[in-house]
Amino acid sequence: xxxxxxxxxxxxxxxxxxxxxxxxxxxxxxxxxxxxxxxxxxxxxxxxxxxxxxxxxxxxxxxxxxxxxxxxxxxxxxxxxxxxxxxxxxxxxxxxxxxxxxxxxxxxxxxxxxxxxxxxxxxxxxxxxxxxxxxxxxxxxxxxxxxxxxxxxxxxxxxxxxxxxxxxxxxxxxxxxxxxxxxxxxxxxxxxxxxxxxxxxxxxxxxxxxxxxxxxxxxxxxxxxxxxxxxxxxxxxxxxxxxxxxxxxxxxxxxxxxxxxxxxxxxxxxxxxxxxxxxxxxxxxxxxxxxxxxxxxxxxxxxxxxxxxxxxxxxxxxxxxxxxxxxxxxxxxxxxxxxxxxxxxxxxxxxxxxxxxxxxxxxxxxxxxxxxxxxxxxxxxxxxxxxxxxxxxxxxxxxxxxxxxxxxxxxxxxxxxxxxxxxxxxxxxxxxxxxxxxxxxxxxxxxxxxxxxxxxxxxxxxxxxxxxxxxxxxxxxxxxxxxxxxxxxxxxxxxxxxxxxxxxxxxxxxxxxxxxxxxxxxxxxxxxxxxxxxxxxxxxxxxxxxxxxxxxxxxxxxxxxxxxxxxxxxxxxxxxxxxxxxxxxxxxxxxxxxxxxxxxxxxxxxxxxxxxxxxxxxxxxxxxxxxxxxxxxxxxxxxxxxxxxxxxxxxxxxxxxxxxxxxxxxxxxxxxxxxxxxxxxxxxxxxxxxxxxxxxxxxxxxxxxxxxxxxxxxxxxxxxxxxxxxxxxxxxxxxxxxxxxxxxxxxxxxxxxxxxxxxxxxxxxxxxxxxxxxxxxxxxxxxxxxxxxxxxxxxxxxxxxxxxxxxxxxxxxxxxxxxxxxxxxxxxxxxxxxxxxxxxxxxxxxxxxxxxxxxxxxxxxxxxxxxxxxxxxxxxxxxxxxxxxxxxxxxxxxxxxxxxxxxxxxxxxxxxxxxxxxxxxxxxxxxxxxxxxxxxxxxxxxxxxxxxxxxxxxxxxxxxxxxxxxxxxxxxxxx
Numbered sequence: 001x002x003x004x005x006x007x008x009x010x011x012x013x014x015x016x017x018x019x020x021x022x023x024x025x026x027x028x029x030x031x032x033x034x035x036x037x038x039x040x041x042x043x044x045x046x047x048x049x050x051x052x053x054x055x056x057x058x059x060x061x062x063x064x065x066x067x068x069x070x071x072x073x074x075x076x077x078x079x080x081x082x083x084x085x086x087x088x089x090x091x092x093x094x095x096x097x098x099x100x101x102x103x104x105x106x107x108x109x110x111x112x113x114x115x116x117x118x119x120x121x122x123x124x125x126x127x128x129x130x131x132x133x134x135x136x137x138x139x140x141x142x143x144x145x146x147x148x149x150x151x152x153x154x155x156x157x158x159x160x161x162x163x164x165x166x167x168x169x170x171x172x173x174x175x176x177x178x179x180x181x182x183x184x185x186x187x188x189x190x191x192x193x194x195x196x197x198x199x200x201x202x203x204x205x206x207x208x209x210x211x212x213x214x215x216x217x218x219x220x221x222x223x224x225x226x227x228x229x230x231x232x233x234x235x236x237x238x239x240x241x242x243x244x245x246x247x248x249x250x251x252x253x254x255x256x257x258x259x260x261x262x263x264x265x266x267x268x269x270x271x272x273x274x275x276x277x278x279x280x281x282x283x284x285x286x287x288x289x290x291x292x293x294x295x296x297x298x299x300x301x302x303x304x305x306x307x308x309x310x311x312x313x314x315x316x317x318x319x320x321x322x323x324x325x326x327x328x329x330x331x332x333x334x335x336x337x338x339x340x341x342x343x344x345x346x347x348x349x350x351x352x353x354x355x356x357x358x359x360x361x362x363x364x365x366x367x368x369x370x371x372x373x374x375x376x377x378x379x380x381x382x383x384x385x386x387x388x389x390x391x392x393x394x395x396x397x398x399x400x401x402x403x404x405x406x407x408x409x410x411x412x413x414x415x416x417x418x419x420x421x422x423x424x425x426x427x428x429x430x431x432x433x434x435x436x437x438x439x440x441x442x443x444x445x446x447x448x449x450x451x452x453x454x455x456x457x458x459x460x461x462x463x464x465x466x467x468x469x470x471x472x473x474x475x476x477x478x479x480x481x482x483x484x485x486x487x488x489x490x491x492x493x494x495x496x497x498x499x500x501x502x503x504x505x506x507x508x509x510x511x512x513x514x515x516x517x518x519x520x521x522x523x524x525x526x527x528x529x530x531x532x533x534x535x536x537x538x539x540x541x542x543x544x545x546x547x548x549x550x551x552x553x554x555x556x557x558x559x560x561x562x563x564x565x566x567x568x569x570x571x572x573x574x575x576x577x578x579x580x581x582x583x584x585x586x587x588x589x590x591x592x593x594x595x596x597x598x599x600x601x602x603x604x605x606x607x608x609x610x611x612x613x614x615x616x617x618x619x620x621x622x623x624x625x626x627x628x629x630x631x632x633x634x635x636x637x638x639x640x641x642x643x644x645x646x647x648x649x650x651x652x653x654x655x656x657x658x659x660x661x662x663x664x665x666x667x668x669x670x671x672x673x674x675x676x677x678x679x680x681x682x683x684x685x686x687x688x689x690x691x692x693x694x695x696x697x698x699x700x701x702x703x704x705x706x707x708x709x710x711x712x713x714x715x716x717x718x719x720x721x722x723x724x725x726x727x728x729x730x731x732x733x734x735x736x737x738x739x740x741x742x743x744x745x746x747x748x749x750x751x752x753x754x755x756x757x758x759x760x761x762x763x764x765x766x767x768x769x770x771x772x773x774x775x776x777x778x779x780x781x782x783x784x785x786x787x788x789x790x791x792x793x794x795x796x797x798x799x800x801x802x803x804x805x806x807x808x809x810x811x812x813x814x815x816x817x818x819x820x821x822x823x824x825x826x827x828x829x830x831x832x833x834x835x836x837x838x839x840x841x842x843x844x845x846x847x848x849x850x851x852x853x854x855x856x857x858x859x860x861x862x863x864x865x866x867x868x869x870x871x872x873x874x875x876x877x878x879x880x881x882x883x884x885x886x887x888x889x890x891x892x893x894x895x896x897x898x899x900x901x902x903x904x905x906x907x908x909x910x911x912x913x914x915x916x917x918x919x920x921x922x923x924x925x926x927x928x929x930x931x932x933x934x935x936x937x938x939x940x941x942x943x944x945x946x947x948x949x950x951x952x953x954x955x956x957x958x959x960x961x962x963x964x965x966x967x968x969x970x971x972x973x974x975x
Contacts, residue, residue: 029057050079068092069105081107085114095169096121098133110135121169123197125149128165136229140165145173145195146181151931155184158933160193171198171226198224202234210255210962211243216288217254233269240264242289245964255964262286266301276322278306299330302337320345327372335362338371346391355385355410379506380428385410401441404458408435415505422466423503431503432465442477450482462500462507470500472509487523487531494518515539527562531555535576550576565593581609583623598633611648622648627663636680638670643691662691674704676713681705686717696720699755701748710734716747723750724758739772760790760799783807792835800835805843814850823850831869841867841876861886861902879908897927921969941969 029035035057042050053076055062062069062083071089076082085091085103091112092098100117112133119126119138124147128140146159162175173195180188196203202224211217219239226232240263243256266283281303287296304326308319323342336359343354358381359371374380388407395402413430416423423429442455455477462470474497480490495515502508516538523531533555538548552575559568567589573582584607592599608623627644644663652659665688672682686700702715711733719726731741743766750757765788770781784806792800810826829844831837842865850860862884870877882905889899900922921942928935938947946963 026063027055028061028063029055029059032057032059034058035060050077052077064107066094071103083107096138098131098138100131119167121167121197123170124173124195126165126167126173136168138167138169140167143175145175147932148930153931156181157930158182159184162193168226169197171202172196196224202232208253208961210253210964211241212245212255212964217241217243217256217258219254227269227271230273231269231271233267235265235267236283237265238263238285240286240288253961253963260289262288275319276306276308278304280304297330297334299334300328301330302326302328329372333370333372334366334368336360336368336371337362338373349391351389351391353387353389355382355387357382358413376508377506379412379414379504381413381430383411383413385412399443399445401443402438403441404437404439406435406437408437409433410435412504412506414507417502417505417508419508420468420501420503422468422501429503433504433507434463436461436463450484451479452482453477453479462502464503466503468501468503470502470507470509471497473497483523486525487521489522490520492518492520511542513540513542516541528560530558530561532558552576552582565591580612583608596635598638599631601628601630603628619650621650624648625663633670636672639668640670641665641667658692660692664697665689665691672704674702676704676706676711679706698726699753709736714747718750718753718755719758720755722758723756724761725750733772735772736774737772738769740767740769742767760788762790763788777811778809779811779813781807781809786832786834789836802834802836804832804834804837806830806832819854821850821852824848831867837869838874839876841869843867843869856891858889858891858899859887877909881906881908895929897929899925899927901925921971939967941967942971944968 035055038054038056040052040054042052055074055076056072059070059072060074062074069083069085069089069091071085071087073086074089075084075086077084083105085105088099088101089103090097090099091103091105097120098112098114098117099120100114103112103114103117105112113131115130117128117131117140119128119131119140124145126138126140126143126145128143130141131143132139141164143165144159144161145165146156148156148158159181160175161179161181163177164175166174168174175193175195176191178190178193179186180190204224205220205222207218207220209215209218209220217240221237223235223237224232225235239261241254241258242260243252243254244259245252245256247257264284264286266281269280271278271280281301283301285299285301287298289295304324306322306324308321308323321342321344324340326337326339328337338359340357341355345352357373357379361369371380386409390405393403395405409432411430411432413428416426416429418424437460439458440456442453444452444454446452455475457475458473460472462472464470473495475495476492478490478492480488482488494517497513498509498511499513500511516536518534518536521531521533523529533553535553536551538551541547552573554571554573556569556571560566567587569585569587571585574580575582584605586603586605586607588601588603590601603626605626606623611620611622613620624647625644626647627642629640629642631638631640633639643665646661646663649660667687668684670682670684672680674682674684682704684700684702686698686702687696688698688700689695690697697720698717699720700715700717703713705712712731713733714728714730716728717726718724725744725746727743728745728747729741729743730745730747731739733739744763745765745767765786767784768781769783771778773779786801786804788799789802790799792802806828807830808826808828810824812824812826814821814823825848827844827846828842831841831843833840844867845865846862847864848862850858852858863886864882864884866880866882867876868878869875883902886902887899888902889897892898901924902920902922904920923938923940923942925936925938925947934949934951936947936949936951938949939945940947944965944967946965946967948961948963
């Protein structure tokens, strides 16, 4: 437990008062009853007196912020701000752990010295006779280290001894006068050795790519570096070579004799300042010789970027916020150097933003003359732009509120506005622009009792040095008179102006001017009565002049809104300009006030007050119609019906056809309930009749039932009067287990109900059995599909089946059986014998699999199949089997793995000489996987390519060498 002894508390207070540390200190003696604190006065040899605080315990843990000391004897010298550990102790920081004898720690400098030390970092462990630690660096005398130190090996595979070691945790280790040890035996001496400890992208990388007749060989070296405490980067060298693969002899590391050499490379540098971060990238790709003997132009990639951490303007005394970017990428925009500089600062109530953006074309004669940022909303060049805005977002002057005030001054070059006649003759145009923006709002203001006025205006004005202007100005003013809870009357004036001309394409806005006045009347004199009317008068609409004048008067009367069982309304749209009174739309809804029984009646009537020609046909059309729908429901019984009447329908094209006065009459009877959540089963019978032709047009049945967990559903619709089944389905679902569903099967024959059977027609049938998980996706599905075609000859009988198939999908999750693991995803499409298909055959199949058998044998990959049927011969003309990265791995020893990788297409029918059946020429590989390193060798038996890779700790790729060789296994089709 933590000790609450007064001496330990006194020690804590003394440390904080003397300023030895500025962090919270915690002391824990782990419940040792013999722990104690002593204060000793000592006289140094020079005569100076010091006071030591000695803490003893078994053990003592001292926590200072994120640092921790663990020892049995700790002495603290507050005069010199030293902490000494007598005997063995441990010093732990977020970066590393140091263990050793007689550690001495300077609290102010955060430095440490000790002997017989063990330094544990995230990447590597280092031992030494003496060590000195300072922030970010540890120096070790007579040290040793090995990547295998954490593997638990009796004798490490390899290691290093050095006279002196400089350890930079998280970045690198530098050793001087190094002896290389292999299985404990000295094999090599090196004057200096650098071991990278950073993340993979900050480690040295060397890759060699062999060339060929069509590819250039490349040797790439990337070497990370650190330039002080505030900068780091990567230095890159690239060597390219054109090679002749058939010239020369013996071993050719670059794939052939070098005929032409090139050198390139660059640097990627990142730096930090007190206020921001920057990056500088430079890469040079030399100009290569083409096949015609010409030399390409070299390509440069240059990027300089810097941005302060201040977001937006207002950096204050620290200086302006800076965002700078200079880019040249010849691969994207050849010989174009783009730049962008933005400065933002605030003070004296004004926020200022300066922007300059553009590009420099180093080759004006080529076809590349547009920057990467070029679009309709961004100027081609912005030499200078200054935006001034007040720091306050709003200013209040009495009832007026001023917002979004800004002044924008700039000089631009951009593509000319094609709609501007004075600028359209020029491809590009340059000039100056002054933009002024503000928003003014009149807060709601009461003139007298019930009268309120408000308004706002948003203005953006563009003024150009060409003498042109462009205005985007919208305003609104409204006055509302409220009548003491009875209603209100309001007038709203709107004016939206987009006018003028701009010479620049990026400034172009859609031009339109519209001015209108809208009046709204709302009355609610009684709880059961409400009335609304809206009218708009358009003074001007530059885009749609035909709308100028009065728009239709919209009015609506609502009755009985306070009753739960009755709603009624009357609405009208009166076109004053056309003199069209429009339609009167009456709607009445009656519903039962209690939840049971559930009854409702809806009546709607549309009265066409003036018959007008139809806009499409030009024929006079009377839209007067009455519609009615009702429903009545008990807990286990529901009746619904709907219908309507057209008073003056359109004359039919055939004079023998009746007038379509009556809308289809639809009725339904539901016994029980169709909701699956309800255990009560349900059946609905639907009926649809054409009253004009006096015939039934449809009859439908729908059923739902639940037996325990099993859910049953079925529906069928009979197509009348032609007869037959329009659609049908039946399904059974056991949640969490499976679902089976069939479509277009005949559940009830029409003849059983006295209905006509109908003419035979092509009908698809499906039966699907699938997984029914409670959550997640389906794990498997089996689907049978066929189509009945009355035009086929099925064995002498009219009619037959075609397009018959069976599809299976299996999506299995990983299965664990003891120490083994299996995973399979399967799809198969089987074409079945039917009246048109003479034989059954497998059309498509694929399987993805993975298996790990007791950690000894592993198999993974994908296997696909495709079969092609030839109708003329009646046989499968081609069958292909594809292996897609199928790997078989065997663990021969604890650290040795053997395997083969198959990736091929097999022509099982042998019809293609280029793809002989069973032409197995895999890529063989062997892996020696040690704890701290791995060696892999590979041989592609089809191409002869040899691959050798060596990985080190912390590296996922390591060094890889690929060599082309004549070691090729002959295939079956090889002469």
